Amino acid sequence: xxxxxxxxxxxxxxxxxxxxxxxxxxxxxxxxxxxxxxxxxxxxxxxxxxxxxxxxxxxxxxxxxxxxxxxxxxxxxxxxxxxxxxxxxxxxxxxxxxxxxxxxxxxxxxxxxxxxxxxxxxxxxxxxxxxxxxxxxxxxxxxxxxxxxxxxxxxxxxxxxxxxxxxxxxxxxxxxxxxxxxxxxxxxxxxxxxxxxxxxxxxxxxxxxxxxxxxxxxxxxxxxxxxxxxxxxxxxxxxxxxxxxxxxxxxxxxxxxxxxxxxxxxx
Numbered sequence: 532x533x534x535x536x537x538x539x540x541x542x543x544x545x546x547x548x549x550x551x552x553x554x555x556x557x558x559x560x561x562x563x564x565x566x567x568x569x570x571x572x573x574x575x576x577x578x579x580x581x582x583x584x585x586x587x588x589x590x591x592x593x594x595x596x597x598x599x600x601x602x603x604x605x606x607x608x609x610x611x612x613x614x615x616x617x618x619x620x621x622x623x624x625x626x627x628x629x630x631x632x633x634x635x636x637x638x639x640x641x642x643x644x645x646x647x648x649x650x651x652x653x654x655x656x657x658x659x660x661x662x663x664x665x666x667x668x669x670x671x672x673x674x675x676x677x678x679x680x681x682x683x684x685x686x687x688x689x690x691x692x693x694x695x696x697x698x699x700x701x702x703x704x705x706x707x708x709x710x711x712x713x714x715x716x717x718x719x720x721x722x723x724x725x726x727x728x729x730x731x732x733x734x735x736x737x738x739x740x741x742x743x744x745x746x747x748x749x750x751x752x753x754x755x756x757x758x759x760x761x762x763x764x765x766x767x768x769x770x771x772x773x774x775x776x777x778x779x780x781x782x783x784x785x786x787x788x789x790x791x792x793x794x795x796x797x798x
Contacts, residue, residue, distance in 0.1 A: 534561040535561035535562075535615050535690060536612050536614050536615075537557050537563045537614070537616075537617055538564055538566055538602070538606065538609075538610045538615070538617070538643075539553060539557060539564065539565050539567065539591075539616075539617050539618075540566050540568075540605065540617075540618050540639045541553075541567050541598065541639070542574075542597075542621060542635025542638075542639065543572075543621060544570050544572070545565055545567035545588055547571075548622070548670060548671065548672055548675070549619060549621060549622050549670070549675055549678070550567060552678065553653060553675075553678070553679060553682055556679035556682055557686055559683060560687045561614070564592070564605075564609070564610045565592060565593075566591055566594060566605035566609055567590075567592075567593065567594065567601055568596060568597065568598060568600075569586060569593040569594060569595050572596075572597050572598055572635050573621075573623075573635055574634065575598070575638075576633055576634070576638050577599045577632075577642060578597045580597060580600050583596035583600045583604060597635065598636065598638055598642070599635075599638055602639050602642040602643050613648055614648070614690065615648065615686060615690065616640060616648055616651075617650070617652075617653065617682060617686060618640050618651070618652045619636055619652060619653030619654055619678070619682070620653045620705075621634070621636040621652075621653065621655065622655055622657060623655070623656075624656035624657070624761075624764060625637050625652065625654040625702065625704060626654075626656070626704055626760045626761040626770070627723055627724045627727070627744070628723040628724065628725055629727050630723075631723065634652070634654075636652050637652045637702055640652035640701075641776045643700070644776035644777075645777075649690065649694075649695035649698075649700065650700040650701075651682060651685055651686065651700065651701045652700060652703065653678055653681075653682050653703045653704075654703070654704050654705070655704075656704055656706050656710075656764045656765075657674075657707065658748070673708070674707045676715075677705040677708060677711055677715060677769055678705035681703055681716075681718055681769045685771070694773065698773030698774060699774065699775045699776040699777075701772065701774070702723070702771070702774055703769065704760055704770045705764070705769045705770075706764050706768065710767040711768070712767060716768055717767075719768050719770060720773065721758060721759055721762075721770045721772050722758060722759060722760065723759070724755045724759040724760055724761040725759075726744060726754055726755050728742065728744045728747075729741065729742050730743060751765060760772050
């Protein structure tokens with residue numbers, strides 16, 4: 532196909548370093564138009580607004596709204612002929628099945644699929660110590676080299692290769708260059724990890740929620756098996772998970788039986 536028309540969005544905001552890294556990388560592949568939040572909208576999931584303000588930006592458009600707002604506004608009116616939506620690059624990984632619905636980055640990709648536009652969500656794993664949050668780390672442009680290279684490659688080849696005939700979107704997570712050693716990181720196809728280590732502690736009138744997996748990731752010791760997204764990234768590889776967006780339904784005999792007897796229980 533001809534050079535693709537790419538709508539680029541994110542959840543960290545249009546001024547973020549990771550966003551610029553992808554904008555520059557994708558500009559070598561096709562025509563890139565930014566339609567991204569004016570400010571940080573991390574972890575908002577698929578939250579949607581009714582009205583959003585729009586501002587002209589040197590890269591395209593800044594939206595006073597969520598990543599899902601940006602995709603709807605972009606595909607609905609600003610970049611209606613987009614061939615591909617790319618969301619990212621997020622500072623902080625989006626790994627594991629339980630994270631997918633929380634992430635604004637991933638949610639932007641999911642929103643695009645309902646317009647029948649293929650999408651790629653891209654995130655950077657930032658290793659941190661137990662006492663440091665990834666949001667507190669100053670990540671420079673060069674840290675996104677693996678993410679930018681992988682995104683450029685996928686945007687350039689995935690459409691023609693037929694990848695999106697089977698997948699609605701790709702969830703990409705990349706390591707920082709220090710993790711991948713000499714040369715660019717290897718790319719591996721993965722599935723989202725099912726490992727779940729959330730817990731909670733109560734202290735009088737306050738409850739603190741913990742995701743224990745991040746502590747293990749910082750130590751490089753995780754229970755995730757080979758073939759999962761989290762294992763790949765901790766091992767210094769670019770993880771690419773091909774995913775479908777609409778929630779699937781399956782024939783369920785036990786539920787069918789309940790539905791059939793429902794009328795018999797009427798008061």
